[in-house]
Amino acid sequence: MKAPSFSYARPGSLSGVFELLERHGDRARVLAGGQSLLASLNLRLSAPELLVDIACVPGLTGITVAGDKVRIGALTTHRQIERSPEVARHLPLLAQAVRNVACAAIRNVGTFGGSIALADPAAEYPACAVALDATFVLAGRAAERRVRAREFFRGLYETALRPGELLIAGEFPVSGDGYRSVFLELARRRGDYAMVGIAAHARTAGGRISDARLAFLAVSGTPVLAVRAAAALEGRPPDARTVAAAQAALGDELEAPADLYASRATKLHLARVLLGRALGALAR
């Protein structure tokens, strides 16, 4: 199908963006890479009056390391994340996750900030940000504020962004010494939306798992941090009994509602399989 009619503006500054968002309220949508938004317009799932293209706003692209943080600008593309030596070195979880984002042509255009602000429950970056305890930088006309990823995702496509605010960057703590990361997802076709996925980050020194952060995607409206499974692993080597205990704990904390293709039992089973694989990979 074709998109409905809308107006289009390409402001050259943040203040220009805020002005348009203020004037048009919820009749305006922010356009970053557009790899989800334009699809939803073509499918007529959305009918904004105005698209505010932020491509020409300076300062929103790039990956920088400052102290113990990696800052990723909102307009940084998946491709730039995939090719970034800084991400490979400091955020191996994200480096693995990005390879699961759609396909090459979409990764060339789609952006980090677009994925975070859309908050699709099957998206990769939100789960990584929750696992790594990242913080998002939200800019408004009057001020800038920071919101932890763990508080940012509020529900299905619902975030802490207020009307008129723009997500301008994410800040990730660099992966600490002795920590390892594994990202895995199951999709029906390569590049398709995940049925279930896991972003796992843990300390693995001395053959024992500690401080495990296990964020699941596509099992609820938001990424889910599996704290009971992590507790079952704390301080233990990931042997068969420990892995089984962690897998069992998932039953209490993952909602995993049935979708068109899989029942709750199937999704929960797949989540347990992925957790087992992730722990195996962490221990290697």
Next chain:
Amino acid sequence: MDDTLPTTLIVNGERVTRNVAARQHLSDFLRDELGLTGSHTACEHGVCGACTVRVDGAIVRGCLMLAVQANGRKVDTIEGLSDSGEIADLQEAFHRRNALQCGFCTPGMLMAAQDLLTSQPEATREEVREHLSGNLCRCTGYQAIVDAVEDVLGSRRRGRK
């Protein structure tokens, strides 16, 4: 009423300026305004890859980019790649390997394959499959397409030596 914006693009090396409706995506612009019907439109939500073109050297989904977003940028379509001879060997390999039947996906496949051939000249068969995973073909079962791309990977490698 459709909002139109003056938009200038360099398409296959030629500068074109048109008043473009904001809602028109790049594929429809290329096909309907410029008559470049080699890029196909099918799913129009980013799944099939038949609309793949190059913008500033990188492959993109023509259906997921507004023509106005491409303002000031360089767009290459299958017509450009074909006429310049850039992919003559790839087209020949597709023909030889029977890598197309109905041909609907072929322009997008060729764009994606050429992108791989230039960016990863040492790609393995698995990497070929990965790179083409965003392009759907409903005739061939993909094996022949992957065979053709592998052939050209090999012949271009030999050509460089």
